[in-house]
Amino acid sequence: MYKLNEWKVISGQLKESAVAAISALRGNPIRTFLSTLGITIGIFCIIMVLSIVDSLEKNLQDSVDSLGKDVAIIEKWPWEFGSSYKWWKYINRPNPTLDELKKLEKQVTLAKALALSINLPQATVKYSNLSAENVTGMAVSLGYPGVREFELEEGRFFSENESKNGEQVVMIGSAIAENLFPTIKAIDRFISIKGKKYRVIGLFKKEGESMLSNSMDNVFLIPIKTASNFLRLNSNMVNSRIQVKAKEGVNVNLLENELKGVMRSIRKLRPNEEADFAINKTTLLSKPLKSLFSVVSLGGWIIGLFAILVGGFGIANIMFVSVKERTQQIGIQKSLGAKNYFILIEFLVEAIILCLVGGTIGLITVFLITLGVKNYLDLNLFLSSENIITGLIVSVSIGIVSGFIPAYSASQLDPVEAIRAK
Numbered sequence: 001m002y003k004l005n006e007w008k009v010i011s012g013q014l015k016e017s018a019v020a021a022i023s024a025l026r027g028n029p030i031r032t033f034l035s036t037l038g039i040t041i042g043i044f045c046i047i048m049v050l051s052i053v054d055s056l057e058k059n060l061q062d063s064v065d066s067l068g069k070d071v072a073i074i075e076k077w078p079w080e081f082g083s084s085y086k087w088w089k090y091i092n093r094p095n096p097t098l099d100e101l102k103k104l105e106k107q108v109t110l111a112k113a114l115a116l117s118i119n120l121p122q123a124t125v126k127y128s129n130l131s132a133e134n135v136t137g138m139a140v141s142l143g144y145p146g147v148r149e150f151e152l153e154e155g156r157f158f159s160e161n162e163s164k165n166g167e168q169v170v171m172i173g174s175a176i177a178e179n180l181f182p183t184i185k186a187i188d189r190f191i192s193i194k195g196k197k198y199r200v201i202g203l204f205k206k207e208g209e210s211m212l213s214n215s216m217d218n219v220f221l222i223p224i225k226t227a228s229n230f231l232r233l234n235s236n237m238v239n240s241r242i243q244v245k246a247k248e249g250v251n252v253n254l255l256e257n258e259l260k261g262v263m264r265s266i267r268k269l270r271p272n273e274e275a276d277f278a279i280n281k282t283t284l285l286s287k288p289l290k291s292l293f294s295v296v297s298l299g300g301w302i303i304g305l306f307a308i309l310v311g312g313f314g315i316a317n318i319m320f321v322s323v324k325e326r327t328q329q330i331g332i333q334k335s336l337g338a339k340n341y342f343i344l345i346e347f348l349v350e351a352i353i354l355c356l357v358g359g360t361i362g363l364i365t366v367f368l369i370t371l372g373v374k375n376y377l378d379l380n381l382f383l384s385s386e387n388i389i390t391g392l393i394v395s396v397s398i399g400i401v402s403g404f405i406p407a408y409s410a411s412q413l414d415p416v417e418a419i420r421a422k
Contacts, residue, residue: 036311038308038310039395040311042305043308047383050387070245072280074244075096076094100263100266100267101116111247119239123135132180137193139227147243147245150204150207154187155171155187158171162223170198173217198222315355322406323410331420344407345407346410348400351407355398
């Protein structure tokens with residue numbers, strides 16, 4: 001019963017302290033603004049950097065994931081980083097071919113789908129007197145929808161006969177359609193690419209910008225055999241790859257091991273002979289990205305903590321001034337029976353509220369900036385709930401740290417001496 005009454009008293013004291021703190025802050029708006037400015041700047045710096053990092057990381061990770069978390073990619077270029085990249089060795093490797101794809105389809109047991117894709121030179125796509133410039137082209141095999149997820153606005157993918165016979169059919173992205181067909185439907189229209197006519201059979205649904213430039217919005221697809229209009233398919237300068245999607249429940253590392261064995265068999269490599277191909281996975285991109293963003297986040301914390309340190313000293317200074325101004329009031333409270341921890345809580349709550357006001361202003365500023373960037377620059381910048389909680393926790397922590405010494409000194413004042421103070 002005693003503890004319950006004690007908690008009721010403490011709860012009432014917290015409410016009174018909060019009301020007194022807010023009243024004191026309202027009574028000195030300029031001082032309140034100046035004292036919270038450092039906290040506002042510090043929280044703004046930390047949360048703004050964290051929001052930018054989180055947004056970039058999510059956008060990049062989404063772009064990486066669009067390649068397929070469970071997809072292994074066979075090509076001659078390994079996804080490596082650093083100054084030791086042996087490009088002079090990799091450039092002489094043979095490219096994956098359509099024949100190798102067919103052999104893999106027969107021998108690989110852990111794959112759900114396989115597809116060969118070839119990057120085509122950028123081209124200008126025309127319809128009537130309209131054109132779309134610098135369009136990315138890709139030639140793909142029939143299994144492409146099984147390894148690369150996409151949605152169609154209308155139309156369909158290539159049929160088996162169209163793919164096998166290399167017919168003049170094409171699928172286009174939403175950005176191409178907006179340029180060439182602003183008022184009419186694109187399906188069954190004939191567009192011109194490098195002087196050749198292609199019938200549009202499919203339109204990709206708009207995906208938006210991708211940080212890895214792998215969005216389908218500004219891309220056209222044609223069957224592999226149709227690509228002979230653009231380039232020599234057996235040329236070593238062609239950038240081709242075989243994408244292999246793992247079966248449900250199969251770890252991509254197990255798939256990678258099987259692909260290594262099958263590819264070595266297909267290319268007749270001896271056991272001690274170095275592989276002349278690379279098998280890449282999205283995890284190879286994810287790890288260095290996480291390391292990079294961790295460093296950037298640390299930089300944001302360091303910059304923000306310097307501003308918060310200055311703000312914390314400002315809060316402590318204001319609290320010492322507040323204690324001095326209210327010394328007689330403290331003496332009266334103690335003479336009427338107020339306990340030391342009541343006085344401590346009162347001033348500590350005031351310091352916390354000061355910091356929360358500064359932190360909240362900083363968070364609101366970050367939110368408004370992210371909203372403006374998202375609406376006017378079409379970039380996916382966001383303020384997450386985790387970062388909001390982080391900002392509030394940091395604000396409360398700074399309030400406790402910077403306000404404790406002034407609050408403690410107020411709680412230890414002698415009531416008689418405090419009342420006599422001028």
